[in-house]
Amino acid sequence: xxxxxxxxxxxxxxxxGGNETFGDGKNTNYFVxxxxxxQQTSLLGMIKKEILIITGVYKEDFKEYREKELENTIGxxxxxxxxxxxxxxxxSISPLFLLDNENNIYYKAxxxxxxxxxxxxxxxxxxxxxxxxxxxxxxYDAKKGLPNKILSTxxxxxxxxYELSEIFKEDVRIGINRKNGEEDGFYKQIFYRLKEGxxxxxxLNIDENNEHAKKFKIENDSHKNVCYIGAxxxxxxxxxxxxxxxxxxxxKNFTENxxxxxxxxxxxxKRLLLVSDTFLKEEDYCEILNLSEFIIGETEKFRNMDTKSxxxxxxxxxxxxxxxxxxxTENSEKIKxxxxxxxxxxxxxxxxxxxxxxILGE
Numbered sequence: 001x002x003x004x005x006x007x008x009x010x011x012x013x014x015x016x017g018g019n020e021t022f023g024d025g026k027n028t029n030y031f032v033x034x035x036x037x038x039q040q041t042s043l044l045g046m047i048k049k050e051i052l053i054i055t056g057v058y059k060e061d062f063k064e065y066r067e068k069e070l071e072n073t074i075g076x077x078x079x080x081x082x083x084x085x086x087x088x089x090x091x092s093i094s095p096l097f098l099l100d101n102e103n104n105i106y107y108k109a110x111x112x113x114x115x116x117x118x119x120x121x122x123x124x125x126x127x128x129x130x131x132x133x134x135x136x137x138x139x140y141d142a143k144k145g146l147p148n149k150i151l152s153t154x155x156x157x158x159x160x161x162y163e164l165s166e167i168f169k170e171d172v173r174i175g176i177n178r179k180n181g182e183e184d185g186f187y188k189q190i191f192y193r194l195k196e197g198x199x200x201x202x203x204l205n206i207d208e209n210n211e212h213a214k215k216f217k218i219e220n221d222s223h224k225n226v227c228y229i230g231a232x233x234x235x236x237x238x239x240x241x242x243x244x245x246x247x248x249x250x251x252k253n254f255t256e257n258x259x260x261x262x263x264x265x266x267x268x269x270k271r272l273l274l275v276s277d278t279f280l281k282e283e284d285y286c287e288i289l290n291l292s293e294f295i296i297g298e299t300e301k302f303r304n305m306d307t308k309s310x311x312x313x314x315x316x317x318x319x320x321x322x323x324x325x326x327x328x329t330e331n332s333e334k335i336k337x338x339x340x341x342x343x344x345x346x347x348x349x350x351x352x353x354x355x356x357x358x359i360l361g362e
Contacts, residue, residue: 002205002206002208002213002242003203003204003205003206003242003243003244003245003246004203004204004205004206004218004240004241004242004243005201005203005204005240005241005242005243005246005249006043006047006093006201006202006203006204006238006239006240007099007199007200007201007237007238007239007240007241008046008199008200008201008227008229008236008237008238009194009199009200009236009237009239010193010194010200010234010235010236011226011234011235011236011237012193012234012235013171013191013192013193013234014034014191014192014193014194014229014230014232014234014236015034015189015191015192015230015231015232015234016034016035016036016037016038016039016042016229016230016231016234017032017034017035017230017231017232030186030187030188031187031188031189032187032188032189032190033189033190034190034191034192034230036164036167036168036192037096037108037200037321038096038200038229038230039277039302040093040095040096040276040277040352040353040354041078041352042229042230043093043096043202043229043353044078044087044090044093044352044353045078046227046229046238047090047093047204048074048075048087048088048090049227050223050225050227050238050240051073051074051088051089051090051216052070052073052074053225054215054216054217054218054223054240055073055212055215055216056215057069057070057073057215071086071088072088072089072212073088073089073212073215074087074088074089074090075087075088075090078352080279080302080316080345080349082348083343083344083345083348084344085348085351087351087352088210088212089206089207089210089212089213089216090204090205090206090207091205091206091207091351092205092350092351092352092353093202093203093204093205093351093352093353094202094203094204094205094246094249094250094353094356095202095250095275095276095321095353095354095356096200096201096202096276096353097200097201097202097249098150098167098194098198098199098200098201099198099199099200099201099249100154100197100198100199101197102154104152104153104154105152105153105249106150106151106152106153106162106167106198107150107151108149108150108151108321108322109147109148109149109150109151109161109322110147110271110273110322110324111146111147111296111297111298111322111323111324112137112146112147112271112296112324113147113149113151113161114139114147115137115138115139115140115147116137116138116139117135117136117137117269117294117296117326118135118136118137118138119133119134119135119136120133120134120135120136121133121134122134126289126292126293126294127286127289127290127292128286128289128290129290131293135293135294137296146296146298148163148164149161149162149163149164150162150163150164150166150167166195167194167195167198168192168193168194168195169192169193169194169195170190170191170192170193171190171191171192171193172188172189172190172191173188173189173190173191174186174187174188174189175187175189191232200236201249202353203243203246203249203250204240205246218240218241218242221241222239222240222241223238223239223240223241224237224238224239224240225238226238269293269326269327269328269329270326270327270328270329270332270359270360271324271325271326271359271360272324272325272326272327272332272335272336272357272358272359272360273322273323273324273357273358273359273360274297274319274320274321274322274323274324274325274356274357275321275356275357275358276321276353276354276355276356277300277302277318277319277320277321277354278318278319278321278323278339278349278354278355278356278357279302279316279317279318279319279345279346279349279354279355280319280339281343281345284338284342284343287338288325288335288338288339291327291331291334291335291338292325292326292327292331292335293326293327293328294325294326295319295323295324295325295326296323296324296326297319297320297323297324297325298319298320298323299317299318299319299320300317300318300319300320301315301316301317301318302315302316302317302318318354332359333359335357336357336359339355339357340355340356340357
């Protein structure tokens with residue numbers, strides 16, 4: 001397998017729409033906010049186009065493609081409901097992270113960062129089971145809410161954590177879009193600007209055993225281009241460079257010390273950190289609830305676009321990256337296996353950077 005570091009540096013402000021866009025008609029929204037991070041499916045679509053360019057297969061007119069050649073090179077369009085996924089010469093892409101000019105990595109801190117999970121007296125229902133305790137987090141401040149930080153592996157700095165607002169700067173645009181004399185065309189749109197010196201990044205793994213991968217060659221040490229991602233086709237400087245050891249870039253290989261503070265009051269429990277957004281079917285989520293002691297997490301609504309029909313898929317709900325699952329030690333591997341390989345759907349998601357989990361303390 002060949003591994004490549006893919007860097008995306010915003011040229012200007014950017015907008016990642018997610019599930020919320022301005023819409024139209026009854027679904028019109030007059031206030032929309034960009035997501036800080038792009039979806040893995042957006043990265044997959046972007047890198048597939050770039051692979052077509054590098055291999056010489058790319059055509060300006062979609063009608064000019066030979067279907068078999070296209071499928072052999074980049075596979076088919078991603079659909080969450082499709083269990084038979086094929087991405088051509090792409091074996092996998094890693095979850096997204098941030099990278100500075102000195103190759104230091106930045107990532108979303110666990111939601112229990114600086115907190116200690118304890119069990120207080122009482123009872124509660126969690127999943128289908130009754131727990132003989134009430135979950136409680138020491139140091140939690142209800143006024144501040146859950147920690148919303150970015151962590152850095154920049155060990156030469158005296159500082160390793162940053163507020164989200166220090167990394168992602170809001171760029172607010174307020175305007176009016178009156179059509180046919182309409183008076184309700186005011187809108188507000190919040191873009192983001194990434195802190196100077198930082199780039200989005202992920203690791204691309206190419207299947208060398210695929211005969212069609214022979215055409216994928218990076219000339220002159222790196223491949224550079226400009227690409228466009230997001231609801232407003234935001235521009236990014238793209239760089240692809242081959243790397244020998246991808247493990248240092250993949251967060252699931254980091255140690256407990258790398259991921260910093262967050263504790264349980266008992267050694268009998270494990271913390272399972274979601275390194276990426278994670279999809280679970282309702283029945284599997286219920287099973288994980290029953291195997292867990294507690295989950296501290298946030299959810300994200302997700303839809304993907306069918307490029308042929310130009311229609312959105314049905315709405316799915318993902319657990320967001322940096323959510324943390326607390327479990328007894330004997331259940332931690334069961335939960336990890338269920339999330340990453342519990343079904344063909346989860347295996348497919350894991351290959352494109354979703355459903356990736358790290359058991360802390362190992």
